[in-house]
Amino acid sequence: MLELANRGRGLYAFTSEVARWIDSSGIADGLLTLFVQHTSASLLIQENYDPDVQGDLERFFSRLVKDGDPLFAHSLEGPDDMPAHVRAALTQVHLSIPVHQGAMTLGSWQGIYLYEHRHQPQRRRVAMHLIGE
Amino acid sequence: MLELANRGRGLYAFTSEVARWIDSSGIADGLLTLFVQHTSASLLIQENYDPDVQGDLERFFSRLVKDGDPLFAHSLEGPDDMPAHVRAALTQVHLSIPVHQGAMTLGSWQGIYLYEHRHQPQRRRVAMHLIGE
Amino acid sequence: MLELANRGRGLYAFTSEVARWIDSSGIADGLLTLFVQHTSASLLIQENYDPDVQGDLERFFSRLVKDGDPLFAHSLEGPDDMPAHVRAALTQVHLSIPVHQGAMTLGSWQGIYLYEHRHQPQRRRVAMHLIGE
Numbered sequence: 001m002l003e004l005a006n007r008g009r010g011l012y013a014f015t016s017e018v019a020r021w022i023d024s025s026g027i028a029d030g031l032l033t034l035f036v037q038h039t040s041a042s043l044l045i046q047e048n049y050d051p052d053v054q055g056d057l058e059r060f061f062s063r064l065v066k067d068g069d070p071l072f073a074h075s076l077e078g079p080d081d082m083p084a085h086v087r088a089a090l091t092q093v094h095l096s097i098p099v100h101q102g103a104m105t106l107g108s109w110q111g112i113y114l115y116e117h118r119h120q121p122q123r124r125r126v127a128m129h130l131i132g133e
Numbered sequence: 134m135l136e137l138a139n140r141g142r143g144l145y146a147f148t149s150e151v152a153r154w155i156d157s158s159g160i161a162d163g164l165l166t167l168f169v170q171h172t173s174a175s176l177l178i179q180e181n182y183d184p185d186v187q188g189d190l191e192r193f194f195s196r197l198v199k200d201g202d203p204l205f206a207h208s209l210e211g212p213d214d215m216p217a218h219v220r221a222a223l224t225q226v227h228l229s230i231p232v233h234q235g236a237m238t239l240g241s242w243q244g245i246y247l248y249e250h251r252h253q254p255q256r257r258r259v260a261m262h263l264i265g266e
Numbered sequence: 267m268l269e270l271a272n273r274g275r276g277l278y279a280f281t282s283e284v285a286r287w288i289d290s291s292g293i294a295d296g297l298l299t300l301f302v303q304h305t306s307a308s309l310l311i312q313e314n315y316d317p318d319v320q321g322d323l324e325r326f327f328s329r330l331v332k333d334g335d336p337l338f339a340h341s342l343e344g345p346d347d348m349p350a351h352v353r354a355a356l357t358q359v360h361l362s363i364p365v366h367q368g369a370m371t372l373g374s375w376q377g378i379y380l381y382e383h384r385h386q387p388q389r390r391r392v393a394m395h396l397i398g399e
Contacts, residue, residue: 031299031395033164033229037240039180045359047305047351052340056348057355059337064197064330071192074185082189085180089190093178093243094229096299096360098395105393107303110359127238129164129231131264131397166297166362170373172313197330204325207318215322218313222323226311226376227362260371262297262364264397 002126004114009080011044011054011113014126018112019104021128028102030132035094037125040084040117042091048111061087061117084117091115099132135259137247142213144177144187144246147259151245152237154261161235163265168227170258173217173250175224181244194220194250217250224248232265268392270380275346277310277320277379280392284378285370287394294368296398301360303391306350306383308357314377327353327383350383357381365398 002021006012022032036043047053065086068079075082095112098105106112116122135154139145155165169176180186198219201212208215228245231238239245249255268287272278288298302309313319331352334345341348361378364371372378380390 031164031297031397033231035229035231035238037238037243039178039186039240039243044355045305046355050340050342053305053348053351056338056340057352060331060352063337065193071196072189074183074189076183082186085186086190086193089177089179090223090356092225092358096229096301096362098299098301098393100393105301105303105395107305107391110303110305125240127231127233129238131164164297166364168362168364168371170371170376172311172319172373172376198326204329205322207316207322209316215319218319219323219326222310222312223356225358229362258373260364260366262371264297 002128004124004126006114006116006122006124008119008121009116010058011046011115013048013111013113015112022099022102022130025130027130027132030099030130032097032099032104033094033129035127036114037127039088040081041124042088042093042115043095044091044113044115045095045110046113047109049109080119087117099130135261137257137259139247139249139255139257141252141254142249143191144248146181146244146246148245155232155235155263158263160263160265163232163263165230165232165237166227166262168260169247170260172221173214174257175221175226175248176228177224177246177248178228178243179246180242182242213252220250232263268394270390270392272380272382272388272390274385274387275382276324277381279314279377279379281378288365288396291396293396293398296365296396298363298365298370299360299395301393302380303393305354306347307390308354308359308381309361310357310379310381311361311376312379313375315375346385353383365396
């Protein structure tokens with residue numbers, strides 16, 4: 001289990017934390033699965049080179065799923081709560097990545113991100129699972 | 134294989150059916166994969182506490198992907214058919230969830246849902262797979 | 267590893283390439299995972315019967331995520347680059363499909379597609395992983 005503290009809405013890379021955990025597992029070839037145990041954060045593979053990509057993603061999702069949209073009945077926890085659930089539905093809560101010779105088979109520009117959808121800082125738990133040999 | 138009958142468009146929780154199947158499998162630690170064998174329904178992990186969340190999700194998707202949108206050429210099976218394919222593409226048809234000590238590693242408020250996108254009642258098949266020991 | 271050349275933006279079926287690879291693996295029951303090593307292409311399970319579905323999907327995504335949208339700061343690689351990242355985030359870069367008796371447990375009308383989001387022809391790499399017996 002990985003616990004990730006964040007500073008509120010936005011993308012947070014944690015590729016190296018995952019790589020270290022794989023190292024420590026002693027499994028060289030197999031399948032890695034990451035699963036975020038929340039419904040207002042999600043997991044994303046995205047470009048890890050130009051930070052503008054992360055800003056643009058956030059701008060796109062902010063426009064597509066508006067905070068405080070009167071469409072939403074579920075608003076007790078704040079104007080960003082239901083939008084957070086919708087954003088999680090539009091992205092995903094789990095990732096599966098093959099592991100080969102001790103390394104994830106990521107492309108050169110791929111990083112693993114937690115996408116926090118609430119504005120307030122949060123602590124998020126990501127279950128990690130690796131099966132193989 | 135799980136067969137789920139529904140009453141048409143909306144979210145249908147089936148967390149307990151999956152939990153029972155894991156129990157009966159005799160596997161305590163491993164990786165669960167669910168895969169819906171249709172292209173106009175999808176699988177979703179979402180909040181299982183406030184039912185408003187499910188209504189809000191549906192209202193959001195109904196507005197984003199309009200039934201009968203003249204953009205769509207594929208309309209022979211009805212005005213909700215192509216929107217159903219788009220909704221399935223925007224969500225997903227498979228879920229992978231780590232299993233630990235006989236239980237899925239879901240967060241406290243996470244439930245597993247079949248998201249039916251057609252208006253008419255349907256029967257949907259979900260393939261279940263569990264690897265581990 | 268599968269390498270798929272394409273002719274630019276659109277959906278490309280590769281179900282049969284995957285089926286052949288499973289055949290050659292000698293594994294009859296297990297879990298297949300596909301992972302595309304790029305952030306401007308994605309993987310999709312979609313209807314494989316009426317080609318209009320693929321055209322409609324593309325029309326929908328083109329309208330939802332506009333090429334050259336002034337919202338985007340990341341535009342050095344062209345007006346379709348950031349939209350490609352957003353489309354990949356809205357769909358997904360990995361698929362997991364149970365395999366039973368040597369065959370993927372796909373529904374009758376489900377096909378596996380690479381969804382290319384850039385306009386120019388590309389070569390895309392898809393990592394394939396199969397665990398089982």
